[in-house]
Amino acid sequence: MPKKISRLLRVLLPLALLLYFIPIFTLAFICMGLLDLGRHSKITPELAKKYFTGNGLLTWVLSPVNLFLDLISHRNRYIYKLDDFPEGHRAEISTVLRTFDENKTEIINDIRKQLEGKSRGMLFYKWYGKNTNDAVPAFNKDYQYIKTIGVSVFNKKKSTSLHFGPLRLTLRVLYNLTPIKSDNIFIEVDGKKHFWHDDPLFIFDDTLQHQSINEEDHERYCVFVDVLRPSQFTGLQNLLMKLMQQVFIKFNGIFYKNWTFLK
Structure with a gap:
């Protein structure tokens, strides 16, 4: 209880x-903030508390x-569905996903060696437009629309808590490389569950509250x-992305403090 009060006071006093x-x-x-929070389909006291005083504070x-x-x-x-995007966006997304399919075995084997019992891992090839790993050269090309490329891995029976992404400059594309027939592996966004065995591709606005669940004995x-x-303002978006790159690349440890960064 004292911790909750302290967290509340850190917001209320300023x-x-x-x-x-x-x-x-x-x-x-x-x-x-209220307008932003109101995008959720159901507003609850717990949702509001997390947004204004918890891990949604940056949002x-x-x-x-x-x-x-x-x-x-x-x-x-x-x-979103892939067909909801303009042709240029669709082409880049499809190219990146195809590259992952072509290199899936090598990528998974490389990550598995590094994971070694860690709860969650994150491997980035590109981070806010900056190349960070050259293991797959195709990911290092300059994309007009794609700005971050990586892989997130959950170990057996590991999940995230409910949380919010910080910025709506981009949309999050997730593609499950190892979908299995189970309702115990899914992502929940704004109270709605998406099961990976129904469709390995899921695209969403990650500033909505969400969590990823893996309750199976599989990575x-x-x-x-x-x-x-x-947008009709892609040039402005890319300018904002360059500004965000300078900020987020220095503080990515804050956003992924519960993750292990893989190389």
């Missing part, structure tokens, strides 16, 4: 000071940016790709 000194700005900021801080990105992007479908390997949201 907010009270901001309300006193810059009330209009602070009220507008709170309203933007709230970035809500003005995210709402601006909504304005310059095509309508947000929240959960779970998922391609992890970030692609720019469809």
